[in-house]
Amino acid sequence: MDWSAAVLLVLVLLPPPPCAPDDRLVVGKTLSPGATIVSDGGGFALGFFSPANSTSSPANKLYLGIWYADVPTLTVVWVANRGTPATNTTSSTAPTLSLTNTSNLVLSDASGVVLWTTDVTGYSPAAAVLLDTGNLVIRSPNGTALWQSFEHPADSFLPGMRIGIAYGARAGERLVSWKAPGDPSPGRFAYGVDPDTALQLFLWNGTRPLMRDGPWTGYSVASRYQANASVFVYQAIVSTDQEIYLTYSLSDAAARARLVVTASGHYQLQGWNANSSAWAVLGDWPTWECNRYGHCGPNGYCDNTVDAPTCRCLDGFEPADAEAWAGGAFSRGCRRKEALRCADGFLPLPGMKSPDKFVRVANRTLEECAAECSSNCSCVAYAYANLSTTRTAGDATRCLVWAGDLIDTEKIIGGGVGSDTLHLRLAGSDAAVQGVRGKSNALRIALPTVLTSAILIITGIFLAWFKFNGKRRDNKKGNTKISLVSTSTSDELPEGSPAQDFELPFIKFEDIEAATHNFSEAYKIGQGGFGKVYKAILGGQEVAIKRLSKDSEQGTEEFRNEVILIAKLQHRNLVRLLGCSVEGAEKILIYEYLPNRSLDAILFDSSRKMSLDWPTRFNIIKGVARGLLYLHQDSRLTIVHRDLKAANVLLDAEMKPKIADFGMARIFNDNQKNANTRRVVGTYGYMAPEYAMEGVFSMKSDVYSFGVLILELVTGIRRSSLNKIKGFPNLTIYAWNMWKDGKGKDLADPSIMDTCSLDEVLLCSHMALLCAQENPDDRPLMSSVVLALENGSATLPTPNNPGHYGQGSSDKEQIRDRTDASMNSLTLTNIEGR
Template sequence: MMDMSYFPIFILLFLFSFCKSDDSLTQGKPLYPGNMLVSKGGIFALGFFSPTNSNRGLYVGIWFYNIREPNRTIVWVANRDNSATSTSPATLTISNKSDLVLSDSRGRTLWMTKNNITAEEGANASAILLDTGNLVLSLPNGTIIWQSFDHPTDTIMPGMKFLLSYKDHVVGRLIAWKGPYDPSVGEFSFSLDPSSKMQIVTWHGTKLYCRMKVWNGASVSGGTYPGNTSSVVYQTIVNTGDKFYLMYTVSDGSPYARIMLDYTGTMRLLTWNSHTSSWVATSERPTGGYGVYGSCGTFGYSDFTGAVPTCQCLDGFKSNSLNSSSGCQRVEVLKCGKQNHFVALPRMKVPDKFLRIQNRSFDQCAAECSRNCSCTAYAYANLSSSSTMADQTRCLIWTGELVDTWKVNNYGENLYIRLANPSGAHDKSNLLKIVLSVLTCLLLLMCIALAWRCKYRVKRRKKEIQKKLMLGCLSSSSELVGENLEALFVSFEDIVVATDNFSDSNMLGRGGFGKVYKGVLEGNKEVAIKRLSYGSGQGIEEFRNEVTLIAKLQHRNLVRLFSCCIHEDEKLLVYEYMANKSLDSFLFDDTRKYVLDWLTRFKIIKGVARGLLYLHQDSRLTIIHRDLKASNILLDKDMNPKISDFGMARIFGGNQQQGDTIRVVGTFGYMSPEYVMIGSFSVKSDTYSFGVLLLEIVSGLKISSPQLIMNFPNLTAYAWRLWEDGNARCLVDSSINENCPIHEVLRCIQVGLLCVQEHPDARPLMSSVVFMLENETTSLPAPEQPAYFATRNLEIGHICENMEDSSNTMSMTLMGR
């Protein structure tokens, strides 16, 4: 029977739901048993708890507030090895030195943080429980001095950066509960393998229990796992050089998901099912004994690709016995000096006990294993597109037996294993089969050749019709006179093959114009194919306009057009493939913007400026882009910017400097005031758009960001007020604020404000902008107040039907003194 001395504890816990709850803890407001903190959205709670079916006393922990007994789920525990007792009630306070301190009435410290803050520095520190489940202790100036996400117990929450190692030292470790109702430190733990620094593993005490994943060495890598019925969980492993961490995110942003190491040593991905009011394990390792280190023996592997995991033998091996866990042996014995070959096994978690060889290409890695008689397998990864390390390859080789291999669905790589060639007797027995097969193949080839010839004639005829249609469309453009139009042609059938019939798996993105697909044309050339949609507003005129411009323009900061196609109602443009897609996919994504350090952002700013200068001044034509924005700036594998989407561009001839239109095109927020209000556009219109883009790159905010302080309708107004008040540094994106030359950033902000001035004559030409960006010693004029549009988070789209309609969907407010 439970000790009656703990009865008052449960009375307090029963009454806690009637006490007033808050999300913050201050130095003047301690937390007592019966009280709790509840996050702002009512998702998590922090307070005192006693484990179910336990008389172990009281602990301070964090749990899901809306998931009640008996399913209450604890995600973090403070005093897991030092519980409070009913005879000496405990209190959670913030000390004068800004430490969280859990102590009992006898003055005994049960648990505390160690922040090394003086009493003067730590005055008025407070802690807040966030809707992510993170308890954050911070100073009044906002400086975070401690957070529970940096000290997890047995659970990883969505958005938590679980630090595996820092400066090549293993630091992060999850430790399971000792039992289902005992939060104290258990026997199982989860961390980076200190011997290889490449394997994420679980331990049973000091013994290796389960190898969860072998890192491929990339700066950013990951995989996907099923969440609940409406979400997907993404796993990301990030290496920044000093820091190596693991992070999980949920596609629908739900906090009701977690990665937990339970007391049996099983790592589980759990999502909450609101219909059954229970946690559902969508992934777990090990599973039913499969996945435990070496559970399938030597040369065997755990196969997780089926409905039920099983032990299988590697290709070229057979089971040692009826017991599938006893390992496998070779079908043909491998001997030095005898002919052999390598077989590729896809989607494998590679075996343990590998040797990494530095600075090898794929062929060199294969040769390294081939000439070593004892080498039984190798694996290779090329990291040149993502790694920041000096050695941008990963060559692993194995000698002797292969132990602890998996086959999986959602991650893995090719494992090349060495097998002996079939014996001579076996070769002779197959000779007759080979001869008969060759004769049969020759007859089939003759039939196929006849059929192919007929099909080729039909296909060639179709291509000729498509080519004539395209040439007829483009030949009416006076700007393309003298250009080799036939060189731009690609058939619709070739595009269908290149995109796997416009498969969704090859889709790179979509916009108002239609969809963009990745494709591979002849010669393994990777391309991006824009498929204009019927409702995009881009008709034959815009299609001809884009082909005309990009075909005549060549610059390192403009996207290259390889070819185009017209097929019935289809209009398609084939561009060079940009590995990193568009700027907005990094700039406005909190999980990816860390890739954009200041040097990269400044390179993008200068690259876009040079591209615009080429359009305005240095090319054979004078081009006004009219739709410059973050989503139209593409990034190659080295993060070099290239301006794209010339469907709305206009060509000026002779000494023409300005144009007027009743057909306003572009994106709200990026368009200049004179263009929106009276349809007047010039090179200064692009300068305005560039200024908005520059401010977005520096701040990491969209032109109409919801994060802006009230009474500021958009980014230009916010930036101007900060500049005018001498607080321009506050505009800088927090992800780069501490690691950027502030004088260079402030100079960029000033250039951006010069570009968004109300009057076109006050804005600099792009030649002046490039000069100002590349010459730090040149003094800059003071910017005037910009005009800005009233608060509307609305994109006009690429085409407004006329000025009258457009004026009904936007308004302008002039900033004046």
């Protein structure tokens, strides 16, 4: 696609302000529409532009951006205010860019409303300098870079720019496409690193992967493109002591070039062709249909070694639907010809792009990696690489193991850079055909005799062990039941509760230990005050395993609550508890594994929050409301959660919410309205005032927390982000004052303005303030909340003053014993999926 034909941009011609036409902006000078800052070499310009000839972005929208100054077709490579354009601009109401005396770049409209800022605090006299690489840098007097646009990319990846892959604080950065060819606001498509695996690059459509590069194998040059006989473009992965990052460079004779994520969902290398005065596409990905993520289905692979790449089944597999496969429909993938056994061997497949959904096992040699997989009957493949070819920080080994289906595998032409040797476990007969098992006839003759003797001996030992261990196991089960009933002396879950006759699978500790490779750090995905959380595979299913710390007394109480409560709760908006383990001092909970992060990890991340458009946020609000209604009214128990917050809302693959962490929940009797506790648990800012100050809690306490959560989803502001609501003690008071002043629509997060329904935003803001009222009796029941959110309401009452109590800006959960007012970290909050 010709980029210049697809995107036509024009500068807004307004009277130029008094700004020097050099390469920098300093304190006291401003940049306004019509004026530009040009890099020292004349390669790039910074200024205002307005997309033209676009129905999706009216011409009166102004954006601050960087474009090529030496290319006649205006091509924007970076946009500052993608989600907050200036609107209805005239020469008297034009926006301005200025550098404050605290080294912060601020873009504001004529009325002083901040549209975009770098959020930097430094020392004067700093300067914002546009470099000839296209990088806008805020420099301190000693030359230190306080902020740079290269660390906040838009849709374009320029030579010299870095995308963090691992170790560094910027790991997980993404390029995000324009919404449409004439609309710079964030689009659906993104390219970058999956922060949870860190070693591979993806092209996404929202949260759905479109294309994936293989896991990094330690190579330096990832790819090379030849534009003509003398021009080369090198893409490389660089490893230092601090980080691993992706970058690329041009040969000296190369013309302008950039990598870009297009609005149509392609990742392209574009080069400027001076002869045709147009951008030429030098590389376009995905190149083939079977290069698309998972196109060949489970256990299939894309064979790129043939002229027309096509799908094939991995060795030992056959098409799951032979007729559909023959007709070119590969989505059902392949199935095993023969079931695996633990003793089966491995077939090396060189020159492969390794599958997705691997687990990295740390600090393993090749031999140890092979043994790791071989000793685990559920392991179906492994791949190894030594990353120490460069100055890799920390563990320089890369042992990857797989369980279950193998997704998105390719055979690479010539086994080029980035290819792996995938060691695939094959069933006995298939392995024998491949020469994997059995090296001599003598061995085949000797094995039956040896095995027969071994089996007899092992059988005898097993029978003796089973007879002895049966009694022991019966005793353990009895002890387990007693411990669940009697370990806690708290007032949170009274003895004799009807919840104690739970039905929940007990998992052997040794099975959990094997699945997590003895609780290897490589499997850890979260950690908190009560222990650690691991991702593993049990019974062929991905699960999250929460191992409580042995020395945490509160952890024992939390464990008991979780087991007794969640085991009886079944709702699509509640996280599912799949099993538990109690052996000795070990207390372990096994949950369903959710592939997206907790809500707070996305909502308060400036780059990832773009995936939370308004329809998604509104659905999350309604889903959490339905989950609370189930707890309060529709389940066989009446339950008060007591710790509802963004960190305890987990998101599944479709961004549907599930309420988690029931360790502090409390069962109410049918006629019970409230309860009192001497242990106040929860998170300041979410806790209702009567609960935080007096220890009195009820269903209306959860309603208050839900109101705060709604405000966070509407505004995109964390309840404790006092720097974003200056002059107000918390988000609730800020929202209340905005509402009183008739500015309810201004509460909406700027990043959702293009996707939001103003009526829905106002409805949610109104309902949030009703939920967060100071008097618990004034707060609505969750049944009323759900009804209003699902059907809308024009007759909602006017909210009274919101509840408020003294709080700091701490974002941590707190526990307060009213007799000694001690503060301690409370619950595990960062269970995050890939």
